[in-house]
Amino acid sequence: MPAPSDRAVGFDPPAGLSGPAENRPSLIPLPSLLRSLLTDHLDPGYAAAAERRRAGAARRRAADHLWQALAALLIAVVFAAAVAQARSTAPGVSAAQQVLAASVRSAERSTDELATRRNALAVQADDIQRRQLRDDRTGRQLLTRLDELSLTAATTPVIGPGLNITITDPGAGRDLTDVAKQRVPGSRQVILDRDLQLVVNSLWAAGAEAISVGGVRMGPNATIRQAGGAILVDNHPVSSPYAILAVGPPNTMRDTFERSSGLQRLRLLEAYYGVGVGVSSGDGLSLPAGTVREITFAKQIGP
Structure with missing residues (x-):
């Protein structure tokens, strides 16, 4: 009996043969074209090409993995x-x-000693004069x-009534960068020069x-400027809280x-950034003498 699959596709090997089965010639069954079309969906050439593509892709993946491993090894070595x-x-x-820090501390001590000696000599010269x-x-x-000129030039110490303004930076917070782009985001510094x-x-x-x-x-040659994250007053670094003393008539000042742009600016910083602002009157405010510098050229401005 032919196989059921042969009958399913219409192929019957004994069909067309006469006589008993034992007298029939032996046949080598070959698949018909219809069976080949129904059972073999891919041409052998296409199958070989697909296999070659799969093998090539596998080789490329292996090469990529090798290069990645070499790159990782190179990065690790670096x-x-x-x-x-x-x-x-x-x-x-x-x-x-450590050497630089020690040198800076030594220079600071020498500067302080020289400043103290300069102030003492200035007092002696003033007494003699x-x-x-x-x-x-x-x-x-x-x-x-000379006293009037010394007060204007800030070369003599001053004691008297006036105002005491204290400005304190807040704690670390949000990005405090303003239009000038000088504030450092997330830093503790809000007050600028x-x-x-x-x-x-x-x-x-x-x-x-006097201030x-x-x-x-503060005198004619004194400046307030920013150097990175530090504020320098006449080349002396100052930090929060900033104490500003002003000698003069307290009530009038x-x-x-209170109506000046300076205090309005501080109030805005106080409201938006949490800056501490304190304004009080005092009777015995003491201001040191300023640095005396040699002036080689001067021009009067105004009447």
Whole structure:
């Protein structure tokens, strides 16, 4: 009997043969074209091409994995070399930092000692000058004029009533960058040099006779500027809280300063950024003498 699958496709090997089965010639069954079309869906050439593509893709994947492994190994070697170099140079860098820090501290001590000696010599020179000039009328007039000029030049210490303004930076918070793009995002610093400059100019306009910022006397040659994250007053670094002392008539100064752009700026920083602002009157405010510098050229502005 032919197989059921042969009958299903219409193929019957004994069909057309006569006589008993034992007298029939033996036949080698070959699949018909219809069976080949129904059972073999892919041409052998296409199958071989597909197999070659799969083999090529496998080889490419293996090559990619090899290159990735080599790249990872190279990166690991570079990082290991960098770590080894950093560890080998770390002691030298630390030693250099310590030497530089010690040099800076020594220079600061020398500067403080020289400043103290300069102030002492200035007091002695002023005493000698006064003893020589106070004995006659012309000398006394000259002393009065010198006192006026010394107050304007901020070269003598001042004690008197006035205003005490304290400005305190807030804690670390959100991005405090303003239009100037000088504030560092996330830092503790909100107050900039321009804020202190505006406050000092507002105090001068309010009638202050002498002003100091962070213990540094403001004079004709004194500046307030920003250097990175530090504020320098006459090249002396100051930090929060910033203490501004202004000697002058307290009531008149306070009334005018309350309406000034300097205090309005501080109130805005207080409301938006949490800056601490304190304004109080005092009777015995003490301001140091400013730095005396040699002036080689000057031009009068105004009447």
